[in-house]
Amino acid sequence: MIDILINITLLAFLAITSVAIVRLTNLFATIMLFGIFSLLSAGLFVVMDAPDVAFTEAAVGAGISTVLMLATLALTKGQKKSHEEDYEEKPSRAHRPWLPLAVVGITGAALVYGTWDIPGFGDPDAPAQTHVARYYIENAMPETGVPNIVTAVLASYRGFDTLGEVAVVFTAGVAVLLLIGGKRPKSSTSLKGDGGQDET
Amino acid sequence: MFIAVSLAILITMGLALARALTGPTTYDRIAAVNMFGTKTVLLIAVLAFLSGRTDLLDIALVYALINFIGVVAALKLVTQKNFHSSGEKERKVE
Numbered sequence: 001m002i003d004i005l006i007n008i009t010l011l012a013f014l015a016i017t018s019v020a021i022v023r024l025t026n027l028f029a030t031i032m033l034f035g036i037f038s039l040l041s042a043g044l045f046v047v048m049d050a051p052d053v054a055f056t057e058a059a060v061g062a063g064i065s066t067v068l069m070l071a072t073l074a075l076t077k078g079q080k081k082s083h084e085e086d087y088e089e090k091p092s093r094a095h096r097p098w099l100p101l102a103v104v105g106i107t108g109a110a111l112v113y114g115t116w117d118i119p120g121f122g123d124p125d126a127p128a129q130t131h132v133a134r135y136y137i138e139n140a141m142p143e144t145g146v147p148n149i150v151t152a153v154l155a156s157y158r159g160f161d162t163l164g165e166v167a168v169v170f171t172a173g174v175a176v177l178l179l180i181g182g183k184r185p186k187s188s189t190s191l192k193g194d195g196g197q198d199e200t
Numbered sequence: 201m202f203i204a205v206s207l208a209i210l211i212t213m214g215l216a217l218a219r220a221l222t223g224p225t226t227y228d229r230i231a232a233v234n235m236f237g238t239k240t241v242l243l244i245a246v247l248a249f250l251s252g253r254t255d256l257l258d259i260a261l262v263y264a265l266i267n268f269i270g271v272v273a274a275l276k277l278v279t280q281k282n283f284h285s286s287g288e289k290e291r292k293v294e
Contacts, residue, residue, distance in 0.1 A: 002202075002203045002206060002250065003250075003251075005207075005210075006206060006210065006243070006247070009210045009213075009214075013213065013214065013217055016217065016221070017217065020221050028226060028229070028278075029220075029223075029226075029229050031274075032220060032229045032230065032232075032233045032274070033220060033221075035233050035237075035270055036217065036220055036233055036236050039236060039237055039240045039263070039267075040240075042240070042263070043240050043243060043244065046244050046247060046256060046259060047247060049253075051255070051256055051259050054259055055259060055262060058259070058262055058263050058266050059262065059266060062237070062263075062266050062267070062270060063266040063269055063270060066270045066273065066274075067269070067270065067273040070273055070274060070277045071273075071277075073277070074277050
């Protein structure tokens with residue numbers, strides 16, 4: 001009962017936040033609302049008994065990506081300000097979004113129609129539960145010794161997959177650091193000048 | 201008891217969301233996001249006791265940490281306009 005209420009309220013907040021993200025023109029406020037959006041969806045994951053996904057969503061969505069978007073905003077703010085005013089005004093008047101709206105509406109209706117065939121939430125006869133889930137539930141603890149089954153799957157059964165993901169994430173992190181963290185703290189004397197690129 | 205608490209938390213979340221949406225200044229939005237994160241932590245903690253899964257409390261702790269880091273990052277950006285200066289040294293240079 002109270003679970004349903006919390007679900008509905010969180011989903012309503014999520015919808016309000018996403019509409020506000022689309023409508024707002026202040027980039028800083030948009031990033032702040034993205035943080036709220038991540039917290040809300042992580043809360044929904046917790047309500048739906050997926051704490052591992054919620055961990056990831058909270059760490060990546062609310063933590064890292066908020067900080068990265070703020071850093072990007074800090075780097076690009078000077079150029080963005082002048083663009084922003086004339087960028088916002090024109091398309092909202094001249095442009096008629098009926099065709100995109102129709103496409104989005106039809107796609108959404110098709111997706112909703114597709115959900116009718118999806119088995120119910122937590123249905124024990126769902127294909128996802130009957131295929132390999134039983135094997136993992138029965139054998140994860142004796143085979144790997146990890147008490148959490150999701151962790152056992154991620155870190156042991158799919159260990160190489162996770163290793164590859166870690167490599168991808170590391171590469172992406174290095175690339176983002178090269179883009180965002182360009183200036184070194186040591187070059188603080190040349191920060192006033194515009195060309196503060198002393199490659200040591 | 202827990203139901204009343206979770207209702208109160210949901211109402212507070214709604215108020216914080218309204219402040220984040222309308223908030224005229226930047227600091228209103230930062231405070232609203234910080235409060236929203238705190239309410240999420242509380243909601244998860246209450247849910248943990250409501251459903252009897254007290255291991256969810258770890259997630260509430262992670263949320264508290266992430267919320268703190270995000271707010272510190274946002275404030276650092278607002279006051280210093282960048283992330284790479286430490287703040288103290290910059291002020292001496294200026």
